[in-house]
Amino acid sequence: MSQQMEIICVGNELLIGKTLNTNAHWLAKRATSLGIMVKRITVVGDEVNEIANVIRESLQRKPRFIITTGGLGPTFDDKTLEGIAKALNRKLEVNEEALKMVREKYEAYFKEGKMEKVELTPPRVKMATLPEGAESLHNPVGTAPGVTIEIDGTVLIALPGVPPEMEAIFEESVAPLLRKEAGEAMFFETSMYADGIMESALAPLIDQVMHYNPYVYIKSHPRGEERKPYIELHFSTTAKDSKTAKARLGKAIIRLSELVQENGGNVMFQKRKQLS
Amino acid sequence: MSQQMEIICVGNELLIGKTLNTNAHWLAKRATSLGIMVKRITVVGDEVNEIANVIRESLQRKPRFIITTGGLGPTFDDKTLEGIAKALNRKLEVNEEALKMVREKYEAYFKEGKMEKVELTPPRVKMATLPEGAESLHNPVGTAPGVTIEIDGTVLIALPGVPPEMEAIFEESVAPLLRKEAGEAMFFETSMYADGIMESALAPLIDQVMHYNPYVYIKSHPRGEERKPYIELHFSTTAKDSKTAKARLGKAIIRLSELVQENGGNVMFQKRKQLS
Numbered sequence: 071m072s073q074q075m076e077i078i079c080v081g082n083e084l085l086i087g088k089t090l091n092t093n094a095h096w097l098a099k100r101a102t103s104l105g106i107m108v109k110r111i112t113v114v115g116d117e118v119n120e121i122a123n124v125i126r127e128s129l130q131r132k133p134r135f136i137i138t139t140g141g142l143g144p145t146f147d148d149k150t151l152e153g154i155a156k157a158l159n160r161k162l163e164v165n166e167e168a169l170k171m172v173r174e175k176y177e178a179y180f181k182e183g184k185m186e187k188v189e190l191t192p193p194r195v196k197m198a199t200l201p202e203g204a205e206s207l208h209n210p211v212g213t214a215p216g217v218t219i220e221i222d223g224t225v226l227i228a229l230p231g232v233p234p235e236m237e238a239i240f241e242e243s244v245a246p247l248l249r250k251e252a253g254e255a256m257f258f259e260t261s262m263y264a265d266g267i268m269e270s271a272l273a274p275l276i277d278q279v280m281h282y283n284p285y286v287y288i289k290s291h292p293r294g295e296e297r298k299p300y301i302e303l304h305f306s307t308t309a310k311d312s313k314t315a316k317a318r319l320g321k322a323i324i325r326l327s328e329l330v331q332e333n334g335g336n337v338m339f340q341k342r343k344q345l346s
Numbered sequence: 347m348s349q350q351m352e353i354i355c356v357g358n359e360l361l362i363g364k365t366l367n368t369n370a371h372w373l374a375k376r377a378t379s380l381g382i383m384v385k386r387i388t389v390v391g392d393e394v395n396e397i398a399n400v401i402r403e404s405l406q407r408k409p410r411f412i413i414t415t416g417g418l419g420p421t422f423d424d425k426t427l428e429g430i431a432k433a434l435n436r437k438l439e440v441n442e443e444a445l446k447m448v449r450e451k452y453e454a455y456f457k458e459g460k461m462e463k464v465e466l467t468p469p470r471v472k473m474a475t476l477p478e479g480a481e482s483l484h485n486p487v488g489t490a491p492g493v494t495i496e497i498d499g500t501v502l503i504a505l506p507g508v509p510p511e512m513e514a515i516f517e518e519s520v521a522p523l524l525r526k527e528a529g530e531a532m533f534f535e536t537s538m539y540a541d542g543i544m545e546s547a548l549a550p551l552i553d554q555v556m557h558y559n560p561y562v563y564i565k566s567h568p569r570g571e572e573r574k575p576y577i578e579l580h581f582s583t584t585a586k587d588s589k590t591a592k593a594r595l596g597k598a599i600i601r602l603s604e605l606v607q608e609n610g611g612n613v614m615f616q617k618r619k620q621l622s
Contacts, residue, residue: 082373082565083565083580083600084387084399085374085378085383085384085385085386085387085568086374086384086533086535086582087371087373087374087375087376087377087378087384088371088375088378088580089371089567090366090367090368090371091367091370091371091387092365092366094367094389095363095366095367095500096363097363098361098362098363099363099364100358101363101364102361102362102363102364103363107361108361108362108363109390109391109396110361110363110388110389110390110400111360111361111367111388111389112386112389113370113386113387113388114385114386116565118400120385123541124386127403143545143546143566143568144545144546144549144551145545145548145552145553145565145566146549146552146553146556151554156353173445179544185544191546191547191550192550193546193547193550194546197546198546205569212568213545213546232567232568257362259362259364268460268461269419269420269421269453269468270420270440270469270470270473270489271421271467271469272421272468273421273422273466273469274468276421276422277422280422285452287358289359289392289421289546290419290421291359291508292364292419292488292508304359304364306362313482319443329445331390
């Protein structure tokens with residue numbers, strides 16, 4: 071049984087459709103590849119109560135990990151830490167370790183000539199003001215530290231919304247933790263492509279193959295233009311080693327290929343670029 | 347007060363990071379532009395209980411609209427309608443109007459020579475099997491109809507996950523409804539760009555401008571490379587006409603520009619392409 075994760079993305083820009091949520095996509099892909107099962111992704115705006123509600127609801131479902139992105143910066147609408155504190159009914163307090171990280175960043179900016187003097191203004195101290203009991207995570211490329219806090223068996227990790235900062239903290243501090251907790255389970259996937267057969271005709275064939283290959287999950291995705299449609303068949307499995315995974319996926323692929331061809335369809339193992 | 351909407355996206359491919367959630371982005375942008383306020387976006391996998399839970403939780407928050415995407419097709423893992431029926435404690439039944447839509451599609455495919463005979467197999471009838479009391483929405487480009495059902499003041503709309511189908515049903519059947527309900531409120535937005543000033547120095551300036559321009563929302567987004575950073579300042583407002591919106595946004599932009607320059611920064615009104 072894989073460890074479960076929920077992802078919470080904070081930011082009005084996601085709710086007004088200004089920003090495409092590449093952070094959720096990146097995190098889901100990375101966590102899945104490390105053997106973690108992402109169960110839910112939630113996007114909310116920059117409102118303390120909304121953030122607190124989503125955190126509380128997520129904690130009730132008891133995932134092993136919650137990762138939030140966004141809302142850690144210096145501006146008034148960076149409200150994630152306030153939301154977490156409210157959800158946990160804890161105070162916000164200046165965290166000395168986080169403040170040291172923030173101070174070192176501004177000292178570096180000063181040395182690089184980006185600032186006239188090092189001054190820890192209230193917006194800067196805000197980035198080091200964490201819920202009681204939280205710890206800070208080093209940010210290799212930006213100013214706001216990541217934050218982590220454990221609550222009744224759930225590890226809550228707050229990352230910034232700026233993608234290079236989110237990714238850098240994840241790789242440095244979060245990935246090693248997930249890798250350790252995921253144990254030996256790894257996620258494997260591959261796709262094949264079919265045309266000359268409708269999705270509604272494929273459905274019972276997929277059922278049949280999944281019935282005899284219970285560890286393989288197969289999902290069909292209609293692709294291509296309306297006049298030249300084809301169907302992507304995505305095969306995935308979670309296994310302890312690639313040999314087991316390849317054997318499982320291979321068996322399911324061969325059987326589904328046979329069935330597709332028996333039903334008048336064609337099978338391809340690469341996207342037919344000429345179709346689009 | 348704008349009408350509120352929640353978006354629910356169903357699909358394991360979103361949770362494993364295989365597919366970037368462009369549907370949520372597209373829907374959020376279109377709904378916002380029609381004057382609707384998107385409050386939450388949730389992504390769940392292809393599991394009946396998960397879908398039912400998310401629908402139930404969303405209904406408890408009483409948004410005017412819930413739009414789901416994905417899970418309406420013919421395959422075993424298209425489970426959105428089953429999830430909705432479970433959430434509402436209603437039976438699934440073959441809907442005659444929906445069945446007529448599905449039959450007409452297959453008759454058209456037959457005439458185009460894509461099928462050897464018109465046959466309403468169980469996977470095809472499944473696309474017309476809706477929760478009691480639901481109505482179908484015409485799908486101009488694909489097979490699975492959209493579905494709509496009203497529950498205690500919330501209009502729940504289920505759209506397919508294939509983007510051209512989702513968009514076509516939205517434009518034909520959903521946009522006119524949203525436009526009517528949104529009344530006269532419209533969303534207006536614009537951005538300016540600043541460099542030579544840190545986000546933590548901008549924070550109190552933004553606070554000040556928002557304090558004196560209460561209908562304008564300003565959010566800063568760090569952009570650019572680490573060595574050549576700049577900050578996008580995104581201004582938005584909801585207003586009944588563009589004249590009001592332009593006056594509000596213009597006033598806030600002028601004041602923030604002055605403050606940025608007084609604090610040693612530069613202001614640009616286009617993205618500085620040469621920076622990246």
